[in-house]
Amino acid sequence: MSSSLTKIAGGTVYDPTNGVDGQVRDIWIDGAKIVSAPTDPSVRPARTIDARGMVVMPGGIDMHCHIAGPKVNVARRMRPEEKREAAPVVRTRTTHSGTMGSVPSTFATGYKYAGMGYTTAFDAAIPPLAARHVHAEFADTPCLDKGFYVVVGNNHYLMQAIRDQEPERVRAFLGWVLSATKGFAPKMVNPGGVEVWKQQQAGNVSGLDSVVEHFDVTPRQIIRGITQAAHEIGLPHPVHLHCNNLGMPGNWSTTLETMKTLSEFGGHLTHIQFHSYGGSDGDESTFGSEVAQLAAYVNAHPNLTVDVGQVLFGPTTSMTGDGPLGYYLSNVYGTKWFSAEIEMEAGCGIAPIEYKQKSVINALQWAIGLEWYLLVEDPWRVVMSTDHPNGGSFLAYPQIIRLLMDRTYRRDVMKTLPPQVRERSSLWDLEREYTLAEICIITRSGPARILGLNHKGHLAPGADADVTVYTPDANVQTMFELPRFVIHAGRVIAEQGDLREPGFGKTLHVAPQYDRDVESDIARWFETYNSIRFRNYPVGEEYLAEHEVVACRRT
Amino acid sequence: MCDDIVVVLADSAQAESGIAQAEHACELGQRWFFDVPAAELPTCTIAAQPATTADGIEHAAQLLFKSRYPLIYGMRHASCETQQAATSLADWLGACIDTPTSLHHGPWGVSFQGVGEVTSSLGEVANRGDLLIFWGVDPVTTHPRHFERYSVEPKGMFVPRGRADRTLVVVDIEPTPTADAADLFLQVTPGRDFEALWTLRALIAGHQPDADQVLADTGLSRDVWQDLVDRMKQARFGVMFFGTGLALTRGRHLNTEALLAVVRDMNAHTRFVAKSMRGSGNVAGADNVLAWRTGYAFAVNLAHGYPRFNPGEYTANEILTRGEADAVLLVGCDMDEDLTPAARQDLASVPHIVIGHRPTAEAASATVAFQTSVPGIHTGGTAYRMDEIPLPLRPAVASTLPSQLEILAAIERRVRELQAAGDAAS
Numbered sequence: 001m002s003s004s005l006t007k008i009a010g011g012t013v014y015d016p017t018n019g020v021d022g023q024v025r026d027i028w029i030d031g032a033k034i035v036s037a038p039t040d041p042s043v044r045p046a047r048t049i050d051a052r053g054m055v056v057m058p059g060g061i062d063m064h065c066h067i068a069g070p071k072v073n074v075a076r077r078m079r080p081e082e083k084r085e086a087a088p089v090v091r092t093r094t095t096h097s098g099t100m101g102s103v104p105s106t107f108a109t110g111y112k113y114a115g116m117g118y119t120t121a122f123d124a125a126i127p128p129l130a131a132r133h134v135h136a137e138f139a140d141t142p143c144l145d146k147g148f149y150v151v152v153g154n155n156h157y158l159m160q161a162i163r164d165q166e167p168e169r170v171r172a173f174l175g176w177v178l179s180a181t182k183g184f185a186p187k188m189v190n191p192g193g194v195e196v197w198k199q200q201q202a203g204n205v206s207g208l209d210s211v212v213e214h215f216d217v218t219p220r221q222i223i224r225g226i227t228q229a230a231h232e233i234g235l236p237h238p239v240h241l242h243c244n245n246l247g248m249p250g251n252w253s254t255t256l257e258t259m260k261t262l263s264e265f266g267g268h269l270t271h272i273q274f275h276s277y278g279g280s281d282g283d284e285s286t287f288g289s290e291v292a293q294l295a296a297y298v299n300a301h302p303n304l305t306v307d308v309g310q311v312l313f314g315p316t317t318s319m320t321g322d323g324p325l326g327y328y329l330s331n332v333y334g335t336k337w338f339s340a341e342i343e344m345e346a347g348c349g350i351a352p353i354e355y356k357q358k359s360v361i362n363a364l365q366w367a368i369g370l371e372w373y374l375l376v377e378d379p380w381r382v383v384m385s386t387d388h389p390n391g392g393s394f395l396a397y398p399q400i401i402r403l404l405m406d407r408t409y410r411r412d413v414m415k416t417l418p419p420q421v422r423e424r425s426s427l428w429d430l431e432r433e434y435t436l437a438e439i440c441i442i443t444r445s446g447p448a449r450i451l452g453l454n455h456k457g458h459l460a461p462g463a464d465a466d467v468t469v470y471t472p473d474a475n476v477q478t479m480f481e482l483p484r485f486v487i488h489a490g491r492v493i494a495e496q497g498d499l500r501e502p503g504f505g506k507t508l509h510v511a512p513q514y515d516r517d518v519e520s521d522i523a524r525w526f527e528t529y530n531s532i533r534f535r536n537y538p539v540g541e542e543y544l545a546e547h548e549v550v551a552c553r554r555t
Numbered sequence: 556m557c558d559d560i561v562v563v564l565a566d567s568a569q570a571e572s573g574i575a576q577a578e579h580a581c582e583l584g585q586r587w588f589f590d591v592p593a594a595e596l597p598t599c600t601i602a603a604q605p606a607t608t609a610d611g612i613e614h615a616a617q618l619l620f621k622s623r624y625p626l627i628y629g630m631r632h633a634s635c636e637t638q639q640a641a642t643s644l645a646d647w648l649g650a651c652i653d654t655p656t657s658l659h660h661g662p663w664g665v666s667f668q669g670v671g672e673v674t675s676s677l678g679e680v681a682n683r684g685d686l687l688i689f690w691g692v693d694p695v696t697t698h699p700r701h702f703e704r705y706s707v708e709p710k711g712m713f714v715p716r717g718r719a720d721r722t723l724v725v726v727d728i729e730p731t732p733t734a735d736a737a738d739l740f741l742q743v744t745p746g747r748d749f750e751a752l753w754t755l756r757a758l759i760a761g762h763q764p765d766a767d768q769v770l771a772d773t774g775l776s777r778d779v780w781q782d783l784v785d786r787m788k789q790a791r792f793g794v795m796f797f798g799t800g801l802a803l804t805r806g807r808h809l810n811t812e813a814l815l816a817v818v819r820d821m822n823a824h825t826r827f828v829a830k831s832m833r834g835s836g837n838v839a840g841a842d843n844v845l846a847w848r849t850g851y852a853f854a855v856n857l858a859h860g861y862p863r864f865n866p867g868e869y870t871a872n873e874i875l876t877r878g879e880a881d882a883v884l885l886v887g888c889d890m891d892e893d894l895t896p897a898a899r900q901d902l903a904s905v906p907h908i909v910i911g912h913r914p915t916a917e918a919a920s921a922t923v924a925f926q927t928s929v930p931g932i933h934t935g936g937t938a939y940r941m942d943e944i945p946l947p948l949r950p951a952v953a954s955t956l957p958s959q960l961e962i963l964a965a966i967e968r969r970v971r972e973l974q975a976a977g978d979a980a981s
Contacts, residue, residue: 068847070943077846080668080864088861093974096646097861099850105862106847129676132937132945136635137847156712198683199713199791201825214713327822336671337819341828343678350671529712531678531705536558536946542935 003043005030006490011051011469014440015058017449017458021437027056029465032489036461049485049492051469057440058457059119059466059488060397063447064240064270064307065388067109068123068137068148070130071319071348074338075103075389079317079352095142095499102317102389106140112395114143114494114502117468117483120456121394122508123148124240124270124387125189125321127346128537131181135543138507143493145456145464147508147550149240150181151321153188153222154195156344157525159215162225168515170229175514176522178235180538182509184550185237185451186230189321190244191222194347197324204324205244208257219244220261227265233512234552236452239267246271246325249279252290256297263301268450271309271387273369278424287361288424289368295375305450306376307383310369310400311362312392315354319390323347344529355392363417365391367425373404374430379441380449397443398480404434405476439476452553453508465490506546513552556837556940557700560584562951572932573952581699583835588932590913598956600924608925608957615884615908615923616969620977622882624858625650628871629888631836632912632929633959634936634948638837638844640963641886646848647971649858651880654841655834655893656853657870662802663831664842664852665866666812673818675828677704677942679792682711683826686790688724688783690814691748691800692832695732698941701832706796707736713791722786726751727800741783744774746805751780752813758784759820788824798832833941836889837930840939872898875905883907887930887959910962925962928954936960 008027013020028035028045066072082101089108091097098108113121126134126148138146152158152174161169174186192212196203199213208220223241230238243258245251255275262269269275276294279286298304318329323339326349330337338350355362369391376382384401388394403410414421414428422428434442448457455464469485486494493502526534563576577588599611606614619625627645630638631654645652656664680687687706694701702708707718714720725737728745743751750772757764758781769777787793795818801810814829821827833839842852849855849862854869856862867873874880875898883905890899902920909921918924928934933954937945 070843073843073846076850077664077842077852078668078671080851083850083862083864090860091646091649091857093971093978096643096848097857098848099862101850103850105850129944132947133843136639136844136937136945140639140848198679198826201822203826330671336669337673338671339673339822339828341675341679343676343682529678529682531676531681532558532940532944532946540947 003038003046005035005038005043005045006047006049007045008049008051008056008467008469011054011056013056013459014437015459016437016441016445018460020459027459027467029487029490032465034459034461034463034465049469053472054484055436055470055472055479057468057470058444058459058463059468059486060117061444061447061457062113062118062121062385062388062394063383063451064124064309064385065121065394066123066125066319066390067121067388068106068141069126069134070340071350072103073137075317075319075350076105078336078338078350079103082315095502102315102393106137107142110142110144111499111502114486114488114499115497116395116397116481117470117486118394119143119466119486119488120145122146122184122451125149125151125187126181126183127151127321127342128177128181128183129342129345131183131539132543135182135507135539139504139545142502142504143488145505145508147184149185149187150177150183151189151346152177152186152226153191154346156215156529157522158226159195159212159217159222162221163215163217167225167229169518169521170225171232172515172518173522174226174229175233175512176519178510178512179514182507182539182544184509185235185240186226187240187242188223188226189242190246190325192217192219193244194321194323197327197347198341202324202327207254208244208261223258223261224264227262227267231265234554235510235512236550236553237268237450238265241267241269242271242322243269243275246274246322247328249277249281249287251275251277252294255294259294259297259301259304263304266303268305268307270307271385271390272306272372273309273311273365273391276368276372284361287364289364289371289426291368291371291375292426295372298381299377302381305381305383306372307385308369308372309385309387309391310396311355311365312386312396312399313355313357313362313366314392315352316389316392317350318353319350321346321348323349325349326351329353343531357417360418360420363421364424366417367414367421367427370403370410371425371427371430373434373442374432379438380446382442383447383450384442398477401439401480402475402477405439407431407433453550504545506548507544508548508550510552511549556938556946557584557704558946562588564951583699596926598926600921602922603919608962611923611925612962612965612969616966616973618882618906618908618922619648619884619966620970620973622648624880625882625884626871626874626880627652627884627886629654629886629893630841631655631838631887631889631893633837633841633887634930634934634938635837635840635844635945636936637886637930637959637963638841639848640960640967642845642848644963644967644970646857647967647974649860651856651858651869651874652845653855653869653871654845654853655838655889656842657866658872658893658895659799659834660802660831661853661866661870662808663811665808666815669812670815670819672815673822673828674830676944677830677940679828680794680830681705681709683713683792684794685714685720686722686724686786686793688726688793688795689733690726690795690797692796692798693727693731693733694796694832695736697834698832702736706794724783724786741775741779747773748801748804748810749806749813751775752810752817754780755784755817756813756820759787759817759824787821787827790825790827793821793825793827795827795829796832797829830942834892837938839941839943840937840945843939843943875901880905884910886910886963910959926956927959927962928956930959934958934960
């Protein structure tokens with residue numbers, strides 16, 4: 001009896017969510033979902049993928065990257081020089097062309113993620129006013145299920161409501177803005193600091209208790225107010241936090257204070273590598289790793305999770321919603337600089353940068369990232385990221401996997417770095433090597449759980465049929481760079497690097513309930529200060545092709 | 556582009572456009588709403604003879620499919636969704652694709668690649684801008700509601716008294732209606748904007764360029780420029796508006812680069828942003844669509860199977876005047892604004908397809924012409940304001956005409972069929 005089923009037969013399956021650790025199993029797919037094996041033995045699959053001797057995992061999930069939106073697109077426009085160097089993506093009869101460099105064009109982005117076995121990605125910092133743009137870019141970004149985080153940490157309405165101690169307004173605004181933008185989660189970028197940057201030359205907050213002028217709130221109050229509201233709403237990924245003082249020597253103490261504030265409710269700290277520095281301003285010789293104490297705090301607080309923001313050596317583009325950081329980096333590197341303030345809600349900074357192997361600072365940043373992976377004991381609470389393209393390209397993930405799984409290789413690379421790296425970080429002494437199951441956790445099962453995506457990151461019946469099949473290789477980098485099969489929503493989209501049937505994927509967003517009575521208050525505020533009309537702000541359904549509302553957690 | 560226009564519909568056939576009133580619209584906006592094509596025009600012509608849309612699509616697809624150097628240009632009066640379809644078609648064809656950016660603001664686009672830009676959305680100007688410098692632009696004429704909505708007049712969060720809290724400076728080569736409204740008008744020697752801006756850079760950095768030289772180079776004394784620099788440094792949030800007055804005069808991209816550099820330099824002293832005054836239509840949207848699909852905002856050639864960028868070589872007016880293209884597709888193009896007289900003349904000798912909503916002399920000479928509905932009046936979609944904020948277009952009136960997007964999508968489908976058939980045969 002024939003069927004519409006696909007069977008991935010005889011692979012060595014890693015599905016840590018369901019306790020499967022390298023056992024030989026068959027995976028059955030019907031349509032876009034994983035299903036149980038048919039009970040009737042006469043049912044034959046329409047297609048069988050022979051996975052004997054191969055490794056089978058859920059599709060990869062990038063929970064923090066910059067792949068769409070105005071700042072990504074500005075970076076594409078600003079950097080023609082690197083596109084001349086990079087091999088382009090060539091058009092075929094069924095796939096579009098594109099350009100690479102540190103900020104690939106949309107089609108190139110989707111194809112490259114797919115070629116590497118990733119099937120879901122979240123853009124990490126979108127000003128609500130640009131949500132419409134992001135959905136349009138998503139429609140041109142194939143092969144991936146996608147969502148984005150909405151920046152709220154410098155939003156005027158929220159800062160005022162927090163100052164006025166009106167948590168019900170904070171809750172309603174969060175619910176409204178996520179619904180209006182069809183976004184996935186609230187994101188705080190240097191809470192309070194971006195507003196200060198708008199108000200004064202080289203402005204920023206210096207710590208959690210700096211006061212944001214005019215609004216009379218502190219970063220600590222913003223973090224607490226938004227985190228509390230997000231938990232009360234029951235968002236699947238309540239809060240995603242880019243701490244204050246990113247990249248600054250000695251910023252670890254701000255980060256530790258932030259963790260203490262956040263752990264009252266729980267939350268996710270992003271690109272934590274950039275926030276774990278010892279030392280003092282203006283004295284390079286004091287710069288060093290403070291991962292040990294921060295990781296100890298995370299280990300002791302199960303409601304905290306992190307992604308790393310690994311740095312890789314080479315040129316890239318820094319892009320951030322953290323306006324003052326963009327100014328700082330453009331001055332450090334003396335490169336061209338883009339900055340844009342978005343009314344009422346956000347900022348943006350872009351600058352070409354390079355991480356140099358010979359630089360003590362850059363080499364330490366590289367080591368600090370790896371320390372994070374190795375010092376967080378529970379792999380479910382640390383996620384692989386490069387903060388693409390800030391630390392490096394998402395295409396570096398296979399290389400990071402090798403660094404984590406192969407201690408000898410890790411030390412070989414360390415031998416090429418300035419000797420200070422061994423003195424000012426603990427990396428050389430860390431013996432830990434990741435297992436394949438742990439790699440599976442930090443690249444798909446973990447991020448799915450942290451994001452509240454119950455139907456992703458695992459292979460039990462009911463899960464999305466996103467599956468990657470790898471050919472084992474002595475060099476795990478080779479293995480993860482070129483999967484044998486990549487299946488997205490039940491369709492084989494890539495085979496050994498060749499694209500097959502790339503679809504466009506679905507948009508993942510939330511639609512939380514919120515107090516509609518507050519909406520008129522928001523509208524009044526909006527019409528007073530914004531340069532567009534309130535009615536033109538929300539993104540309509542027509543901007544979504546295939547999409548899925550991810551349910552809130554029970555509160 | 557204003558997003559507060561209220562359209563009042565007319566009773567049935569009372570008005571040709573179906574629209575009785577466009578409230579809040581300026582003179583330019585009124586023209587947009589009421590200067591609609593006559594209803595009796597054929598929806599499609601082939602060699603100036605009325606034809607069915609289906610025949611027109613077949614003819615257009617064949618022409619593009621057989622072309623060795625197709626050029627797709629325009630998209631000023633087109634939604635982003637139409638621009639996406641045009642870029643998609645260009646990729647399948649291996650065409651050149653370009654927009655009016657290349658003719659107007661292209662030099663800004665080039666200098667942006669050199670130095671970057673410190674900028675903001677217009678609402679930031681409305682809420683914070685206490686020093687507004689309009690350099691070589693005349694918004695009172697070209698953007699009639701700019702003062703009222705975004706720059707001079709709004710009572711903003713940090714400028715609560717509106718106009719009274721702002722200083723308005725105009726720099727131009729001659730008096731303009733905008734200059735009439737200014738607190739300070741600086742008249743520079745024509746063609747010497749670069750020298751003036753470079754003088755500002757020197758003064759901002761604390762250098763004292765030779766006073767006689769400054770006067771000779773710019774037509775204004777060093778003291779006048781020093782006074783401006785003092786005002787700039789005293790501002791809390793300064794804004795420099797600029798446009799084609801810099802981009803299209805002697806120095807071109809060097810002028811815009813100098814202005815962007817001045818604004819960047821000023822951020823070592825206070826907050827300062829630059830804002831390019833884009834023209835009508837949705838050219839800013841086209842910049843974005845081309846950039847996300849190809850990596851480049853304009854002047855893109857896809858002939859090698861991937862995007863390449865080279866202004867001057869892959870820009871439409873130059874391609875036309877060099878006689879390189881053998882088929883041209885114009886979409887939502889403003890024939891007067893977007894083509895140089897020389898290029899318009901050369902277009903007549905090249906087979907070309909016009910998809911647009913305004914009957915024009917050029918469309919009459921077209922190989923195939925499609926009369927379409929009007930984006931923003933009859934059809935929806937997205938368009939970008941000049942500060943790159945995407946806004947939804949809401950159709951007010953129904954139209955029996957096909958949309959630009961429908962025509963383009965049909966041509967794209969047919970071209971891909973022809974390509975597939977060609978592959979199968981070879």
